Amino acid sequence: xxxxxxxxxxxxxxxxxxxxxxxxxxxxxxxxxxxxxxxxxxxxxxxxxxxxxxxxxxxxxxxxxxxxxxxxxxxxxxxxxxxxxxxxxxxxxxxxxxxxxxxxxxxxxxxxxxxxxxxxxxxxxxxxxxxxxxxxxxxxxxxxxxxxxxxxxxxxxxxxxxxxxxxxxxxxxxxxxxxxxxxxxxxxxxxxxxxxxxxxxxxxxxxxxxxxxxxxxxxxxxxxxxxxxxxxxxxxxxxxxxxxxxxxxxxxxxxxxxxxxxxxxxxxxxxxxxxxxxxxxxxxxxxxxxxxxxxxxxxxxxxxxxxxxxxxxxxxxxxxxxxxxxxxxxxxxx
Numbered sequence: 431x432x433x434x435x436x437x438x439x440x441x442x443x444x445x446x447x448x449x450x451x452x453x454x455x456x457x458x459x460x461x462x463x464x465x466x467x468x469x470x471x472x473x474x475x476x477x478x479x480x481x482x483x484x485x486x487x488x489x490x491x492x493x494x495x496x497x498x499x500x501x502x503x504x505x506x507x508x509x510x511x512x513x514x515x516x517x518x519x520x521x522x523x524x525x526x527x528x529x530x531x532x533x534x535x536x537x538x539x540x541x542x543x544x545x546x547x548x549x550x551x552x553x554x555x556x557x558x559x560x561x562x563x564x565x566x567x568x569x570x571x572x573x574x575x576x577x578x579x580x581x582x583x584x585x586x587x588x589x590x591x592x593x594x595x596x597x598x599x600x601x602x603x604x605x606x607x608x609x610x611x612x613x614x615x616x617x618x619x620x621x622x623x624x625x626x627x628x629x630x631x632x633x634x635x636x637x638x639x640x641x642x643x644x645x646x647x648x649x650x651x652x653x654x655x656x657x658x659x660x661x662x663x664x665x666x667x668x669x670x671x672x673x674x675x676x677x678x679x680x681x682x683x684x685x686x687x688x689x690x691x692x693x694x695x696x697x698x699x700x701x702x703x704x705x706x707x708x709x710x711x712x713x714x715x716x717x718x719x720x721x722x723x724x725x726x727x728x729x730x731x732x733x734x735x736x737x738x739x740x741x742x743x744x745x746x747x748x749x750x751x752x753x754x755x756x757x758x759x760x761x762x763x764x
Contacts, residue, residue: 454483454722455483460499460500460758461478461757462756477499486750489751492528498517510762516542521555535557543558553568556613562583579618585601585602586602589630589631596611606621607619626643627643634680638652643670646668647667647668664693670685671715673699674717674719682695687714687715692717707744708737715730715757718760721762722763735749735753736749737749
C-alpha cells in the first residue's frame with residue numbers, strides 16, 4: 431500500500447511539474463541601439479534577446495550581434511523554433527530556436543520595420559518597410575512587393591486577423607489600410623489621419639481595432655475600419671507607439687508612446703489613466719501582456735531598457751537591458 435501511495439504521489443508531482451512548465455512564458459525583446467558607448471571598448475550587443483520571467487533582469491542574446499533589430503515574430507505553434515527578426519539589413523530567420531540564422535530577403539529589401547508569420551501557414555510571411563509591404567509564400571526563400579492600392583509606402587506595422595488569415599491591416603503615413611486577399615490589394619479604411627505607428631486588434635472581435643499615431647493620439651473602430659473615433663477620455667498626449675489588449679481580459683488595455691509612460695484602460699479603451707509608479711523612463715515604445723498571467727506586464731523604453739509590473743501596471747520595476755533602445759517586446763506562452 432505504501433509503495434502504491436508513493437507511486438501515486440510521485441505521479442502527481444510529475445503532472446504538477448509539467449503543468450507548471452506549460453504555464454511558463456518566454457519574453458522576447460528587440461534592441462535597435464544602446465547609449466552605453468565607451469570609446470575604445472566593445473560596443474554593447476543589440477539584436478534579439480529573450481528570457482523567462484523567473485530570470486528577472488537577466489537576458490540571453492540570439493541571432494547576429496550588433497544588428498538594428500526593429501520588429502520580430504515567433505511562431506507560437508512551433509514553441510519558439512521558428513523566429514524572424516526585422517532589421518536594417520533585411521529579415522533574419524531561424525528554424526531551430528535561434529541556434530542558427532540566415533538573411534532571407536536579399537539586398538533589395540532593407541530597413542525592415544516589422545516581420546509577421548502567418549500563424550496558420552508558416553510558409554507565408556510579411557515584412558513592412560519604408561518602401562511598402564513584401565510577402566513570401568515559400569518560407570522566406572523569395573519575396574514579392576505587395577503595394578497595390580497603398581497611398582503611402584512607409585509602413586511601420588502589419589497585423590493578420592487571427593480568425594481570417596487573408597484579412598490584413600497595415601499602418602502607414604496615409605492612415606490604415608485593409609486587405610481582404612492576403613495582401614494582393616489594399617483599400618484605405620475610414621481613418622483620415624496620417625502617421626499611424628501601431629495597430630492592435632481585439633483578441634475575439636475582429637471588428638474592433640485601435641490605432642496609435644504620431645501627433646494625433648489614439649483612434650478606435652468597432653466596425654472593421656469603416657468609421658474611427660478618437661479616444662480622448664483621460665489622454666493628455668498625442669504620440670503613441672504601442673497599444674495592446676490583455677489577452678486574458680480584453681477590457682484591460684495598455685498604451686504608450688513619446689513621454690507618455692504607460693496608459694491603462696479598464697473599459698476596453700473608452701477611457702484611460704496613467705499608471706507610471708516606478709517607471710523611471712516615460713518614452714515607451716512597446717508593451718506586452720503575459721498571456722499566462724494578465725497581471726504581468728512589460729514596458730520597453732527608449733534607452734531605458736525594460737520595466738516590469740506584476741500587478742497589472744499598479745507599480746513598475748526595472749527588468750534589464752540597461753540603456754537599450756528596445757523597439758518591440760512580446761511574451762509567448764511556452
